[in-house]
Amino acid sequence: AQSVSQHNHHVILSEAASLELGCNYSYGGTVNLFWYVQYPGQHLQLLLKYFSGDPLVKGIKGFEAEFIKSKFSFNLRKPSVQWSDTAEYFCAVNAQYSGAGSYQLTFGKGTKLSVIP
Amino acid sequence: DAGVIQSPRHEVTEMGQEVTLRCKPISGHDYLFWYRQTMMRGLELLIYFNNNVPIDDSGMPEDRFSAKMPNASFSTLKIQPSEPRDSAVYFCASSLLERVETQYFGPGTRLLVL
Numbered sequence: 001a002q003s004v005s006q007h008n009h010h011v012i013l014s015e016a017a018s019l020e021l022g023c024n025y026s027y028g029g030t031v032n033l034f035w036y037v038q039y040p041g042q043h044l045q046l047l048l049k050y051f052s053g054d055p056l057v058k059g060i061k062g063f064e065a066e067f068i069k070s071k072f073s074f075n076l077r078k079p080s081v082q083w084s085d086t087a088e089y090f091c092a093v094n095a096q097y098s099g100a101g102s103y104q105l106t107f108g109k110g111t112k113l114s115v116i117p
Numbered sequence: 118d119a120g121v122i123q124s125p126r127h128e129v130t131e132m133g134q135e136v137t138l139r140c141k142p143i144s145g146h147d148y149l150f151w152y153r154q155t156m157m158r159g160l161e162l163l164i165y166f167n168n169n170v171p172i173d174d175s176g177m178p179e180d181r182f183s184a185k186m187p188n189a190s191f192s193t194l195k196i197q198p199s200e201p202r203d204s205a206v207y208f209c210a211s212s213l214l215e216r217v218e219t220q221y222f223g224p225g226t227r228l229l230v231l
Contacts, residue, residue, distance in 0.1 A: 034219075104162050104165065
């Protein structure tokens with residue numbers, strides 16, 4: 001079964017700092033990759049997704065992520081964070097294989113981002 | 118579209134009581150997923166349905182948990198009897214057949230079992 005690792009549990013940055021959140025997955029086959037964001041007290045919202053093509057994916061609110069197949073990674077980046085980016089960020093993987101469970105997402109444990117004004 | 122709707126948003130109950138969580142998926146979506154989120158285990162898939170039929174319930178923790186989808190616009194997750202360790206946020210999500218992997222989440226039900 002696939003697994004997803006988000007190595008940083010809590011990241012604290014000042015406004016305007018650059019952000020990179022790590023995500024690694026374990027599955028040797030074809031994958032679809034996602035980043036979700038959960039603002040305090042709210043539900044998960046899709047930030048960006050990668051299915052195929054250009055490994056550099058741009059999402060909403062200035063976020064982007066790069067899929068590096070050789071490293072099994074899908075790191076999330078933003079050049080300059082804002083206080084409103086304070087949230088929890090989840091990486092998720094969908095492994096492409098046939099059979100029951102092939103549509104499920106496996107989530108990482110999440111990374112809390114706190115942006116200090 | 119109103120998005121995925123869940124009720125109640127908050128539920129506090131006593132150990133041993135029955136709890137029913139409700140979900141209305143986005144209209145036209147073919148798949149419905151139930152997740153549980155805890156500090157210890159993160160976000161876990163419990164069960165998912167395709168066209169109202171349960172496809173994979175391997176994530177359901179034990180027999181105290183059951184889920185139904187009587188029609189395309191309604192699903193329930195029931196815990197009977199509830200235990201304190203069931204305290205968590207329960208999310209429902211739905212997706213289209215064409216892009217099942219892209220799931221849209223509801224606001225969640227925060228459950229506290231005393």
